Amino acid sequence: MADMCFPGGKRKALTLSYDDGVEQDKRLLDIMAKHGLKGTFNLNSGAYAPEGHVWPAGQVHRRMSKSEVTRVYGESGQEIAMHTYQHPDLTGLLPTECVWQVMRDKEALEDQFGRVIRGMAYPYGTFSDPVVDILKNCGVAYARTVQSTGDFFLPGDWLRLPATCHHDDPRLMPLARKFAGEERPWRPMLFYLWGHSYEFEANDNWRVIEEFAAYMGGRADIWYATNIEIYDYVQAYRRLHISADGRRAENPSAIPVWVRANGKTVAIAPGETAALT
Numbered sequence: 252m253a254d255m256c257f258p259g260g261k262r263k264a265l266t267l268s269y270d271d272g273v274e275q276d277k278r279l280l281d282i283m284a285k286h287g288l289k290g291t292f293n294l295n296s297g298a299y300a301p302e303g304h305v306w307p308a309g310q311v312h313r314r315m316s317k318s319e320v321t322r323v324y325g326e327s328g329q330e331i332a333m334h335t336y337q338h339p340d341l342t343g344l345l346p347t348e349c350v351w352q353v354m355r356d357k358e359a360l361e362d363q364f365g366r367v368i369r370g371m372a373y374p375y376g377t378f379s380d381p382v383v384d385i386l387k388n389c390g391v392a393y394a395r396t397v398q399s400t401g402d403f404f405l406p407g408d409w410l411r412l413p414a415t416c417h418h419d420d421p422r423l424m425p426l427a428r429k430f431a432g433e434e435r436p437w438r439p440m441l442f443y444l445w446g447h448s449y450e451f452e453a454n455d456n457w458r459v460i461e462e463f464a465a466y467m468g469g470r471a472d473i474w475y476a477t478n479i480e481i482y483d484y485v486q487a488y489r490r491l492h493i494s495a496d497g498r499r500a501e502n503p504s505a506i507p508v509w510v511r512a513n514g515k516t517v518a519i520a521p522g523e524t525a526a527l528t
């Protein structure tokens with residue numbers, strides 16, 4: 252058995268996922284940077300505010316302009332992901348329209364940030380089997396729903412990706428304490444938190460994320476990663492070639508992979524074969 256560990260041999264990972272590209276993300280990014288948290292920001296590239304404005308002015312849900320979005324997220328070290336071009340309910344669209352909403356957003360974000368964009372969150376959390384099929388064909392690696400599991404299992408279906416919980420879930424801190432308190436996880440654990448940062452202003456509860464970040468940040472046994480980093484790592488683990496006798500593992504991917512085998516933690520470098528005994 253070559254059990255998956257996260258980078259560095261860790262058994263826990265934490266990621267955040269926040270939607271819509273609203274102005275309050277600036278404060279959230281500061282909190283994340285202060286405590287070393289990583290995550291993903293899901294953007295609608297067809298719904299930016301006019302330059303020099305936030306939109307709609309005076310409301311709590313305020314989108315930023317394109318240049319502001321580029322500046323705020325571009326150098327943040329966080330992942331940029333799709334949230335469709337104009338935030339429609341994808342289950343109500345014709346297939347061609349659904350393809351366009353996804354691919355238009357992907358292309359616009361890739362042009363804007365100069366990188367390949369592969370992650371997504373469903374607008375309104377709505378999806379269907381035909382929508383999932385379209386995403387597969389559009390090269391979407393994972394797509395987050397708004398379902399909460401209250402658990403730390405790794406996703407089985409990355410295109411119907413649930414979260415552990417929303418930040419307003421009353422289970423947030425009990426789950427955080429359960430996650431942080433697990434000293435010898437028998438399996439890899441993922442804490443996946445989602446929300447919208449405008450909700451902190453609407454509910455006047457920035458203390459919720461400040462408390463969570465202060466509690467969960469800076470821990471040696473947690474891997475702080477974006478959604479796509481976790482996705483890519485799990486794929487690299489799954490691609491390992493294991494010998495018939497279980498004594499050797501070959502890593503054909505481009506990233507190092509850590510496993511636990513025979514009571515030891517072993518790092519397998521990209522392109523290398525490692526002994527597991």
Ligand SMILES: [Zn+2]
Pocket residue numbers: 270271334338373374375
């Ligand atoms: Zn949204």
